[in-house]
Amino acid sequence: MMLILFSSLVACFGLMKGCNAAVVSSPEVVYSWPILEFDWRSENQKQEYIADSRYIPENNPFTGIKVYKGKTYINVPRWRLGVPSTLNVVVEKNGKPLLQPYPSWEMQRVNGDCNSFKFIQSMEIDPNTGLMWIIDTGRINIFPAPTGSQAPQNLCPPKLVIYDLNRNTTALKYEFPASVVNPNTTFLNDLVLDYVDGEARFAYITDTFDFKIVVYDRKLNMSYFIQDLPSMSPEGPTAGDITVGNISLSVGVLGINGIAMSPDFKYVYYGPVAGVGLHQIPTSVLRNYEGSSAMSFPQIRKVGDKFTQSDGMLATQAGRIYFPALSTNSLWLWDMEKDRLDQGVSEGDVIMQTQEEVVRNDATMQWIDTLGIDENGCIWFTAPAVQRWMTGNMDLTGASGDNFYIWKVCVNELGYLQNADVTTKNSTNGGNSPVGVMSIFFTLLHMLKQVLRVSNVF
C-alpha cells in the first residue's frame, strides 16, 4: 500500500505545474486513429461492404466506451449510413488497434433482423457481474450526411439487451413498448444502473430527442418513463452553440444526455447537451412507477450551472462527478463531496460550487464524449472531435495526424458500481468488507493529496 501511495506522489510531483487535485499519474493516450479501422474477416469482406455502402469509412466516429477485465468496448453510433459495426471490442493485430465487432459480425446486421443491433450510442458494464447493459435506439441515420439519404430509418423497436461478457450469452432482450419509447423519434443516449438489495435492478436511460429518462425495472421486467421538460429539454435554441477552436457546431435540438449515479444510489444527476444546468433527481422518484406519470416533479432540483456544455458524465465513490468541458477540450470535475462538507448539508441540498479542471489538451481531447472507469481507479474516455467530424472539417487521410483518441487518466477513485453488490446488501454491511478497506485507503490518499496541493503553493 505504501508503495502505491509513494508512486502516486512521485507522479504528482513529476507533473509539477500540471499536478492536479485528481490526477495521480500521467494521462495516457491508449489508442488513436486518423480514421477508425475495423477487424475485417478478409480484404474481400471489406471491399464487398464498401461496394454496397454497408461501409462508408468517413461516416464512422466513436462515442461510448467501457472497460472490463482489460478489454475496451467501443460504440460506433449509426448516426449516418455506412457503419458496419456499432458495438466493438478493441483488438491489436500486427501492432495496430482494430475495432472487432462484438459479439459477432452477425449481431451487427442493419437489415432484416431485429435481434441484431441497430444503433448503440453507449452501454454500461456492471463490474460485479460482467453483465453489459446495451441500449439500442432501433433507428439509424438520425444525423444524415449533407449528401445522400436525408431521412432517418426507423428499423426496429428500441431495445435493451443484457449480454454476459463472461459466458458469451444474451441474458435478456427487452423491447420497449411504443408507449414508453417512441420508435419514430427516440435517441437512447446513455445510462446508469441502480442497485437495490445487492442487485442491479433498474436502468435509467436518457432519451436525448424525446427529453425523458426511461426506466427499466429488471425485477418486474417492465419499463416506464419520467419526463420533466424544464430540466430535460434544451435550455434554448442557442444553448447548443458550441465553439471549439475555430469551429462552431449547433446542437440546439439535443436534450438530456449525460447521466451519473451517486455512489450511495440515492441521487441521479443529468443535464441536456444544449445547456449547462446540472439537475438532481432522487432515485426514490425514479424507482416509483406509480408516480412516474406526474405532470411535474418538485423533487427535481437544479444544483448549478457547469461553466460550459458537456456530454457523458461519471460519478465516483469519492463523491466527485466528472464531466467533459466541450468548449475547452478538457475533462472537469465537480467535487460534490467537498462542497457538501463545506456547506454542511446533505447531498439533497448541496449546491455546485467547486468546478476544477482535471486534464486538458487542445489537440487531442476534442469533444470528450463518454467516460468509463476501470477497477484500478482509471477513467477512460473517447475524444472523437465531434465538432470537426459533424461539420466536414476532419482530415481523415492521416496527413494532419490522428482524429479519434482514447485516453486513460488515473484518479484512484472507485466507480459508482464497484462492489455495489456488497454495499447495497443491508444485511452484510460490515466494517471489514473489502469496500470498507478500499474506501479508507482512498480517503487517506485523497487527504494526502490535499496536503500536497497546499505544499505545492510554496
Ligand SMILES: *[C@@H]1O[C@H](CO)[C@@H](O)[C@H](O)[C@H]1NC(C)=O
Ligand atoms: C467467450 O468468448 C471469448 C472470446 O472469444 C473466449 O475467449 C472465451 O473463452 C469465451 N467464454 C466462454 C465461457 O465461452
Ligand SMILES: *[C@@H]1O[C@H](CO)[C@@H](O)[C@H](O)[C@H]1NC(C)=O
Ligand atoms: C411510428 O410510425 C409508424 C409509421 O408511420 C406508425 O404506424 C406508428 O403509429 C408510429 N408510432 C408512434 C408511436 O408514433
Ligand SMILES: *[C@@H]1O[C@H](CO)[C@@H](O)[C@H](O)[C@H]1NC(C)=O
Ligand atoms: C420481459 O418482457 C418482455 C416484453 O414484455 C418479454 O418479451 C420477455 O420474455 C420478458 N422476459 C422475462 C425474463 O420475463
Ligand SMILES: *[C@@H]1O[C@H](CO)[C@@H](O)[C@H](O)[C@H]1NC(C)=O
Ligand atoms: C483559427 O483561425 C485563425 C485564422 O485563420 C488561425 O490563425 C488559428 O490558428 C485558428 N485556430 C485554430 C485553433 O484552429
Ligand SMILES: *[C@@H]1O[C@H](CO)[C@@H](O)[C@H](O)[C@H]1NC(C)=O
Ligand atoms: C433490505 O431492506 C429492505 C427494506 O427495508 C427489505 O425489504 C429487504 O428485505 C432487506 N434485504 C435484506 C437482504 O435484508
